[in-house]
Amino acid sequence: MKIVVTGGLGFIGSHTVVELQNKGYEVIVIDNLSNATEDVLQGITAITGTTPLFEKLDLREKAVVQDFFKRHQDIKGVIHFAASKAVGESVGNPLLYYENNINSLVYLLQELEKKEDAHFIFSSSCTVYGQAKVMPIDENTAVQTALSPYGNTKQIGEEIISDVAKTSGINAILLRYFNPVGAHPTAEIGELPLGVPQNLVPFITQTAVGLRSELLVYGDDYPTTDGTCIRDYIHVVDLAKAHVVALERLLDKKNNEKVETFNLGTGVGSSVLEVIHAFEKVSGKKLNYSIVDRRAGDITSAFANTDKANEVLGWKTQLTLEQAMESAWKWEQKVRGITI
Numbered sequence: 276m277k278i279v280v281t282g283g284l285g286f287i288g289s290h291t292v293v294e295l296q297n298k299g300y301e302v303i304v305i306d307n308l309s310n311a312t313e314d315v316l317q318g319i320t321a322i323t324g325t326t327p328l329f330e331k332l333d334l335r336e337k338a339v340v341q342d343f344f345k346r347h348q349d350i351k352g353v354i355h356f357a358a359s360k361a362v363g364e365s366v367g368n369p370l371l372y373y374e375n376n377i378n379s380l381v382y383l384l385q386e387l388e389k390k391e392d393a394h395f396i397f398s399s400s401c402t403v404y405g406q407a408k409v410m411p412i413d414e415n416t417a418v419q420t421a422l423s424p425y426g427n428t429k430q431i432g433e434e435i436i437s438d439v440a441k442t443s444g445i446n447a448i449l450l451r452y453f454n455p456v457g458a459h460p461t462a463e464i465g466e467l468p469l470g471v472p473q474n475l476v477p478f479i480t481q482t483a484v485g486l487r488s489e490l491l492v493y494g495d496d497y498p499t500t501d502g503t504c505i506r507d508y509i510h511v512v513d514l515a516k517a518h519v520v521a522l523e524r525l526l527d528k529k530n531n532e533k534v535e536t537f538n539l540g541t542g543v544g545s546s547v548l549e550v551i552h553a554f555e556k557v558s559g560k561k562l563n564y565s566i567v568d569r570r571a572g573d574i575t576s577a578f579a580n581t582d583k584a585n586e587v588l589g590w591k592t593q594l595t596l597e598q599a600m601e602s603a604w605k606w607e608q609k610v611r612g613i614t615i
């Protein structure tokens with residue numbers, strides 16, 4: 276059964292390709308290599324023994340998308356990761372985000388709506404909730420006005436999918452991720468941020484490996500246990516498995532509605548300092564960090580209510596924050612050529 280994974284050489288995409296192959300699916304990866312390299316294909320092959328079909332395509336080109344679906348008529352499902360995802364960059368370059376994240380989605384859906392029944396998994400984000408008033412955050416929590424063009428493209432994407440599903444054979448599941456972290460335990464694939472990492476965990480591992488001189492902790496004056504922000508850090512392998520469970524829910528026609536939404540998190544909030552301490556514990560390294568001013572746009576706290584994912588989707592996280600730190604550290608050392 277052929278499944279297309281757009282952005283399949285990216286961080287979450289590559290881990291999802293591995294889990295799809297582990298379940299026996301034939302995977303076609305589409306990626307424009309704007310934020311990934313073809314080497315990731317070797318990593319996937321090293322884990323599963325199977326190299327997925329790969330097509331270097333840019334989904335912003337409508338004719339390219341049309342041609343792809345003309346050449347692959349027997350596609351059963353699409354898991355759509357391909358998007359620009361840097362919050363800060365989106366503020367400075369909104370049209371890059373609207374063109375890439377929205378146009379690509381529209382062209383994909385235009386091909387899927389031609390099919391009798393199509394199954395679509397959309398990579399969304401807890402960022403749609405902004406600073407939710409109540410913790411933990413469940414799927415009925417109000418979506419708030421996006422704080423960035425990136426977040427807005429996720430909200431608009433969800434609305435487009437809902438509208439198209441009403442008038443087509445498309446069945447969709449929107450997956451709202453909390454904070455994906457860690458790497459595959461084999462250290463064959465992992466997060467490869469280009470340039471200076473924006474996210475916490477790659478900055479921690481790059482500091483520990485000596486690439487960065489120190490980690491800056493953005494504020495310790497928040498109304499939380501230790502003053503630093505709270506997030507729900509979910510192991511990327513758990514997150515990848517959730518995509519296969521969601522896809523099979525649609526393939527097996529178990530979905531209750533044409534479009535369903537699930538929060539994907541551990542249900543546990545961890546502070547920045549707790550993440551640092553977890554990393555220090557598993558790595559045995561003392562991390563060099565200093566507390567500085569808050570980062571503009573950061574929310575105080577966000578962690579998931581996992582009841583719906585556990586009870587309806589039938590999925591829950593298995594891996595811990597420490598296991599995520601351990602895999603992230605093993606991956607960082609591997610990438611820097613340090614024998615582990």
Ligand code: WQD
Nearest residue numbers: 360362400402454473474475478491492493504547570573
């Ligand atoms: C986590 C915490 C920072 C870096 C972002 C996107 C979100 C999603 C996940 C795509 C915050 C603190 C960070 C550093 C720090 N991406 N931090 N020093 O901002 O929760 O979410 O990534 O969907 O859409 O917004 O993740 O890892 O950037 O920050 O102190 O060098 O770590 O202040 O409290 P965030 P993050």
